[in-house]
Amino acid sequence: MVTNMRKNFVRFRSVDEIVVAWRNFNKHSSKVSSVEWNSINWEDRNHTIVQIRRRIYFKAVELNSMRRLTKVECLDVQTQLQSLQRKLIFCQSNLLVSTKQVLQPFSNDISFKQNFYSFNVTDSSEVSRLVTFIKYYVQVSEWKPSPLLFTDSPQKNIILRVPIIIDHIIQSIVKNALEPVYEIDNCVSILTSRSFNNSYDAIDGVIESCTLVPHPWIITAEIGSTFEIISFDHLKSLINTFPFFDLIIRWLNCRFISSKNIARFLSQGVIFPLLLKIILDSFEKVFSSSVSISAPQYSLSRPNQFGSSVMFIRYLSTIVLVCEMEFMAQNCKQLLINILGSQGLRLLKPNIHISCLSSGFNYLGVNIRAYSHSIDVSAFSYKGFLDRRSSTCLLLAKPSKLSVLKIKRKIKSSFIQYRSCHLSILIKKVNPLIKDWSLYYGRFCSQKTFLNLDFYLYVLQYHYGARNHPNKGRAWVTNKYFGLFNLDREDKWVFGFSYLGKLYYMEKFSWIPRIR
Template structure:
């Protein structure tokens, strides 16, 4: 798979370079080559059936591909059936909407074969648009994420010299569901996968209990290619807002002194303006531009405010103080949600063992802390640790109502962490597993991606290599050290140990990342060849390996999950 990944990566770079040079004919020829690539098919199957969090969710045909035999069958089917395949309707599902109480977010789940084809088309389409996308667009793009958007806002608003202090905080109404198909297809132009994309858009929706419904607008949230299509549909938003640059290169950007600055993450964006009047004008222009594309501002969630009063964006509260200092913290709503989540877990697991409780809570704590570690979160982390400790003590006391407090403390709490002197850590004395704390996650300032840099740009290979080395995953010291020693690769298959469908972009996705990583990566003792001197004995050394590789190798030495304690 490593060879396939390298092949696809090189072809993506060639598409990017041709698009950057304006060589339209070469772009189309390379995209056709990508759509025929066997390596692209292999990566598409891997992404859909192994890396994607929804790999076990079936479409309307009820099929999934979770075994090696089923994956091999998918790989063989693609060249035979792709040209004549008629996309099937997506299956409508509903999941809780983050930060919206009991509201549900609709998802459209394509069948597994359509997902593989979409992953292939995405690799052909995305690098062309990566060479064209706006510089301060950060959502659903390789090498970019929520923290880049937050850091871009910080750079715009901090300091005494900041002038764009009126904020248009905008949100689009059901953006995925309302994209105009004709406008989107026109933007794709002569892209070789355009007709297939049109068929996906028009495939319709099947909702259990309600039946089939045609789709005349929108792209289903849940499709592999949908995030890229949303970015294509919203390309040009900066220009519509009146953003103008003095210079614009892959490495640096400077907005004109009188220009507003727009920072977008998917369908959420903010525009920093010089005055309230300018913000009102920008809002009116954007409303007109969006209407042509079938989209509209959500008036309930769109507001104009001054940076001194603060505003929430992507789960963070951003507020500027009169001395020019800008503080970015977890929002009050985000703190309320995590407290509620923790409280519900303790309530639901009243009769569970302490080990089961810890195994449920650790990914939640790790995921939330990983997302907010780039903000001013130390105080919030400490407050949440106190809150969890009170919940844990209450949980333990309820289990043993007739036991004295000292007995409960000795049974459930202690100095479980080998490198910390904290004596009040909840743990399981039989297994040694213990509950993590928010405050154990180090605060790390995020480094903003430079200008319009893209991982698909071959000229910036060194930049992205340095950036990957600096951005360490939020794991334990041993895991980080071992990953560095192994250059991030599994010694058995040679492929990268840590990859995901995309970089986690929310506390929920970080939680999922921790759960998946714990299952996917294991410690394994491998035989290391002796030294150069004759007679030097071979020796065993622990490595991090893919769990699937460990199963296929000799079982000797496998000792379980390595990256997380619980």
């Protein structure tokens, strides 16, 4: 076996050339020393990347404080920053970790669906050959992504598997070098004086903002799923100092073509969420200069051109604006669309909603709405925030109807898919759905929703038993599939079975502990 191999970088001009080179490489892979994937020390590899990313971050912070630096010092710091980014891009640890991140779904022995095709489960030997192929034949700076033609048949798209995996790995490599520069704004948000580490903090920030405005009108916009890039000029001006700026421009100009011959923006890559975040961070700065912004935990600031202040909350790609009056919300909506349009983004207007707090609005899977005290508050496990202006208004956050409908569809599809399988397989597939959903919504007013979902589960469970035993009556099906299978609860309507002295049962939504 050859212990060393000379690097022979190839400028691939099309997808067909990559496929041919990959096939030729597999024929002679026995003569090439590949990376031992199972013997890699991932702790050391991750530590190497973290150290370089930390140095990049500190150089970016130093460059951001340009007032204290002269022009010569700024150029010196900029050169050092670009040198560290190049070092991270050509680092072998970055290649290995990026490959692991892209192929992470394969470690769970499941198929990963991306765009219009499905990856096959990849073993460690194929991953090792892929890493060796990228290391010796693919040069990051010379990589040229090509437009891809997808069809509705996964078998015809299987030829695109290797080129797209390589493209996503290179995107992950570049992302690791670009991301630390734009993590400075993550510590403290520009428009709000608090940072949201998770969705719970963001929801609490929205609720707290609603309590500070007398008669709030809410604007919600999910930019991550409702945007279309119409111009890359503004984004180019934000990342023009990146050493591999040309490579990002190639990705931006690359589009994929569906079977209906419709050219669309390839937003399913690894690096595109980061590019969207860069655009939104710049959008916050422009929006703050146009509208007077208040922090959620403080009182209202000085009036702006609309006559009062606006609360601005952004978590990931979701934006919420809290205004005092309806006409002010309409003006802010148009201003939001205009500013995003000037930065190369176009929003789909039907997905930007304006609503009053009394009618409620959906945010991150929950419905936030103001209720009167005439409702039965004791039925809720989480009472939200009392309105500071009136004692007759109660602000509650409950699971939205859309999120409840989605979990019902997921559970029903699992029952349909495994209706002919053994009960143990069905329980194994449904229990994670119940636990994950109930753990997320257990912090909100979800007790009644959990009880309704438990009844919906019972209907599906009974139909499962009745279908498997069509000649049996209701009492027989109930006695066979329902009983005291959970010894920790005195509930005889638990769906499960016993085998060799062990009890197997399906969870219930109301069993999950709710944290206020």
